[in-house]
């Protein structure tokens with residue numbers, strides 16, 4: 001790749017959801033061209049891109065055609081098949097590299113990587129048979145969580161095991177379709193936190209500190225930053241994230257998700273080698289958003305200043321909000337005026353998804369305030385204007 005890649009070069013994005021959309025918006029702002037590749041037409045990213053390729057990820061002829069038209073390829077989801085990544089590299093540079101995908105696509109490899117770097121994680125064992133699972137339970141004890149090694153997200157492909165009775169364990173092994181899996185000790189964490197960080201082609205490192213994440217039904221609900229933790233905990237988390245980005249030689253943005261225990265200990269849960277839902281608040285709160293940072297990193301530009309202008313919070317808007325009354329079958333456009341009227345710092349982001357479905361991420365709102373906790377109250381109250389009135 002010619003260094004650095006300057007506008008109007010063309011950025012290729014694999015995957016066409018909201019993360020690609022916000023990257024494309026950042027790229028457009030800087031005068032880059034954007035091509036996107038995914039199986040979905042009229043996608044959130046395709047609506048912003050100059051060119052939308054609609055084909056299967058394993059259609060390698062189409063992938064090569066896409067890669068020939070771009071200067072660099074990056075991705076907005078980590079389950080890009082290895083062959084697709086390799087085909088892209090025949091014609092364009094790919095950041096982060098295929099080895100990062102290899103590790104991030106598999107929970108067992110991910111955990112083994114943490115161990116190889118001396119990073120703390122919950123006790124785990126690899127599972128490829130019922131016997132492995134029973135032996136793992138004998139070692140780790142209960143409660144434990146059984147997770148498919150690949151393609152699980154937002155709690156999908158996960159079973160919490162509380163009872164070691166053979167018939168029950170067998171049923172849970174069947175529930176994940178006897179796929180290769182990992183068994184982890186269940187962690188009684190105090191909260192979940194993340195570090196979103198970027199690494200440039202020259203090895204420069206930038207980060208957004210520690211972000212505090214609340215989940216609902218295994219899906220991220222509200223993020224707030226900076227997380228209210230002692231400074232040494234935030235510093236330790238950032239150093240662990242740096243170890244991950246350097247250990248994997250990442251060029252781009254990567255998020256590390258942690259469990260924070262009541263005693264202040266951090267355990268790494270998982271990584272995502274791309275911008276992350278918990279980093280959406282950086283669009284309004286920081287000098288350089290996580291999306292601009294990804295763009296700069298993959299283009300070989302200097303990273304931008306990641307400092308915060310203000311504490312902030314973000315609330316996800318799931319498709320459920322389009323169905324405010326129990327009896328409503330057809331979706332109804334939410335009352336965005338009420339949300340924005342709640343407070344003038346509220347910012348609305350909608351991803352252009354044509355169909356609202358319960359649990360589907362349709363957009364998010366961000367608020368700025370004197371403290372992260374105050375911002376979290378604002379986004380919850382503003383979103384509350386849309387929620388179903390019970391009874």
Ligand code: AMP
Nearest residue numbers: 122145153154155184185186187218270
């Ligand atoms: P994951 O897909 O690994 O991020 O898991 C989804 C959610 O399940 C996490 O955000 C946690 O809330 C919960 N979870 C995952 N692993 C564990 C664990 N070992 N102990 C306790 N809770 C967990």
